[in-house]
Amino acid sequence: MAFLKRKKESFEGGGLVLFDAVQPAMKAEKVLKQADYKVRLVAPPPELRKGCDLAVEINLVEQPGIERLLKQSAVAYVEIRPLKGSDAGILEIVRVTDFGDWVMVKAANMKLTYEKESGKIVNTSGGGCPDIPVMHAELLDKRVDEAPRPRDIGYTLCSLMLDRALEECQSLWKGGKGA
Amino acid sequence: MMLIAGTVPIKDMPLTYGKVSSVGDYLFVGGQRIPCTQGTGAMVSAALATTAYLKLEPPQVLLAGDIGQGKGSREIYEYLIENVAELAPQVLALHYWLPDMAQTRRLCAAIEKCARRPVLIADAASMYSAKAAGLAPFFDVFTPDAAEMAFLADPDATHPAYVRFMIYNDMEHMPELIKAAYQHKNAARLIVVKGAVDYVVKDGEIVATVTEPDVPMMEPIGGTGDTITGIISAFVSAGLEPHEAAVIAARANRMAGKMAEVTPATRVSRVIARFPEVFKKYLCEWSGVCTTGGVE
Numbered sequence A: 001m002a003f004l005k006r007k008k009e010s011f012e013g014g015g016l017v018l019f020d021a022v023q024p025a026m027k028a029e030k031v032l033k034q035a036d037y038k039v040r041l042v043a044p045p046p047e048l049r050k051g052c053d054l055a056v057e058i059n060l061v062e063q064p065g066i067e068r069l070l071k072q073s074a075v076a077y078v079e080i081r082p083l084k085g086s087d088a089g090i091l092e093i094v095r096v097t098d099f100g101d102w103v104m105v106k107a108a109n110m111k112l113t114y115e116k117e118s119g120k121i122v123n124t125s126g127g128g129c130p131d132i133p134v135m136h137a138e139l140l141d142k143r144v145d146e147a148p149r150p151r152d153i154g155y156t157l158c159s160l161m162l163d164r165a166l167e168e169c170q171s172l173w174k175g176g177k178g179a
Numbered sequence B: 001m002m003l004i005a006g007t008v009p010i011k012d013m014p015l016t017y018g019k020v021s022s023v024g025d026y027l028f029v030g031g032q033r034i035p036c037t038q039g040t041g042a043m044v045s046a047a048l049a050t051t052a053y054l055k056l057e058p059p060q061v062l063l064a065g066d067i068g069q070g071k072g073s074r075e076i077y078e079y080l081i082e083n084v085a086e087l088a089p090q091v092l093a094l095h096y097w098l099p100d101m102a103q104t105r106r107l108c109a110a111i112e113k114c115a116r117r118p119v120l121i122a123d124a125a126s127m128y129s130a131k132a133a134g135l136a137p138f139f140d141v142f143t144p145d146a147a148e149m150a151f152l153a154d155p156d157a158t159h160p161a162y163v164r165f166m167i168y169n170d171m172e173h174m175p176e177l178i179k180a181a182y183q184h185k186n187a188a189r190l191i192v193v194k195g196a197v198d199y200v201v202k203d204g205e206i207v208a209t210v211t212e213p214d215v216p217m218m219e220p221i222g223g224t225g226d227t228i229t230g231i232i233s234a235f236v237s238a239g240l241e242p243h244e245a246a247v248i249a250a251r252a253n254r255m256a257g258k259m260a261e262v263t264p265a266t267r268v269s270r271v272i273a274r275f276p277e278v279f280k281k282y283l284c285e286w287s288g289v290c291t292t293g294g295v296e
Helices: A022-034 A060-072 A132-139 A157-176 B040-053 B071-087 B101-112 B124-132 B146-153 B174-183 B226-237 B242-259 B268-272 B275-287
Strands: A014-018 A040-042 A055-059 A079-082 A094-098 A102-107 A110-115 A121-126 B002-008 B016-019 B021-023 B026-029 B032-035 B060-065 B091-094 B119-122 B190-193 B198-202 B205-210
Touching (some): A014 A060, A022 A040, A102 A157, A110 A157, A121 A132, A121 A157, B002 B071, B002 B124, B002 B226, B016 B026, B026 B040, B032 B040, B040 B060, B040 B268, B040 B275, B060 B071, B091 B226, B101 B124, B119 B226, B146 B174, B146 B190, B174 B198, B190 B242, B198 B242, B205 B242, B226 B242, B226 B268, B242 B268
Parallel strands (some): B091 B119
Antiparallel strands (some): A014 A079, A040 A055, A102 A110, B026 B032, B190 B198, B198 B205
16 A cells, blocks of 8 residues: 655754743744744753743744734743754844944944934845845935834844844934934 | 846745846846845846956846745745756855755755756855855855854854854954854855955965955945855856955955945945946956956
8 A cells, every 4th residue: 555645844943932831832833833934843952941841943033023923912932042052142232333424333244324413324234134125225214213123024133133233323323413 | 157046125026037137226037126225136236247247148036025024035945946957057146035944955955966066155144044054065155244254153053143242252353263164164165254354265264365445334335245245156157266256356346335435325236336347447457357258
């Protein structure tokens, strides 16, 4: 007797959503799959366990979009962690470069530059995820305190880093209308 | 044939394959109009400016609309996996997409089956997925900036946002980061680090640095790293060795920035518009490529 073999879809996500109970983990899987995210239920490694034997493996790059969706869907989760280098958190450090009339703020791989006088965003650069050229178009020519937040409209870790840069620009702009 | 694959920021733009042309600040392919801005648009525009100057066939492109949700990226992965052997590109340059380790693994397996292996170039998130999947040594060229070089040097990071603080903080010590990336097998055969100093690294050894002209105001301009990758792709498809193409690209990019008198508010299209003039004035002197129509 011949058996038909269904091709198993491969998935390597690199990130885990951790829960303190089984029910929200199962709900999270359902909500994310409905939104077309590639995810799977897994057992978290012991060092990452947060009181629940189930976690949802996600493509770590999609963390901001996934977090937003889980919050909108009222799914309680403890945190999101990378599978490798699990002690590493998201980079919080920013670097500021003064270009005279302009200030550039760098957060990880993303850079955002605004004009000191007007507070207007004149450029974004760096990154490589598909939402970054969208952010570029959305942010250009807007004042740092009026621009949309990349964490609200982006989907990837690149957009989250751009958000960090924008946050710092807002603080610099508020603090002294410049650097 | 050179094939450039990547996403563009146009929601619902279908998967589009074809020869690319340009008018003003827009690219045209398969009836689609794509802006020449940061990302794949800038890279393709730079490659096209280079092939046009060299009087070579324009690049073939495989593009799909994706605003970050991954649909267009998945279409590109699937199309390449199914068709790369038949398309048989001489150079395959991968650019913006949603990094997907499993799909990158499938793509590399498909490339391995090609009768003639293409020169494989990765920038932006295609470089992230190659590194995260442990496939960096399969690639011929990576073109990171300093922060992305820190990402390649970190053995565990799957995205530059998760680079360990200590490694990120070491960006001023680029030779150490380069060494670490090769030690951990997270580097392509050739790496071109784009920054205040452009490093050209072959099999772990720094073979060239480019520092002139010094145009620091290029760093904030979105797309000025993408242009380097586009120029490298074009010169490799014209027959130059990747490390030679890298040095020319680094110099040409800087010179175009200088000629355009850039400020942090300049758009990348103004830099790209200067490439023909740069090549006309300097290409022969820099490279010995003094005729067009391919490299002897």
